[in-house]
Amino acid sequence: MVFLNLLFVACIVASLVFYFYFKTKQFRSTLPIRRKWYTAKAGVALAVFLVFFGLNAMILYPDILGFAVAAAFLLIGVGLGVNNYKRMRHEGRYVKEEYELNK
Secondary structure, three states, X not given: OHHHHHHHXXXXXXXXXXXXXXXXXXXXXXXXXXXXXXXXXXXXXHHHHHHHHHHHHHHHOOOHHHHXXXXXXXXXXXXXXXXXXXXXXXXXXXXHHHHHHOO
């Protein structure tokens, strides 16, 4: 149980690091499609954070309220992740093309 908690905490920290990394890349980008692509990548990292936070809440608070909060985080995280993953795949197709046009 302790190992699983430490694993989830490590994944939570890693997802936050990736979120801030992609947000920084988004703000520094000058090309519009690439900016949207980094926004979608940051959204996926945020969704991963929400999912692992929900799983960790289920372990830490094994009562009905803990499961309700965890279910809310999991549902929001999965929905956000699916939506941003689709956006990331769609906009990723045009990143190289946009770069070539704006050389």
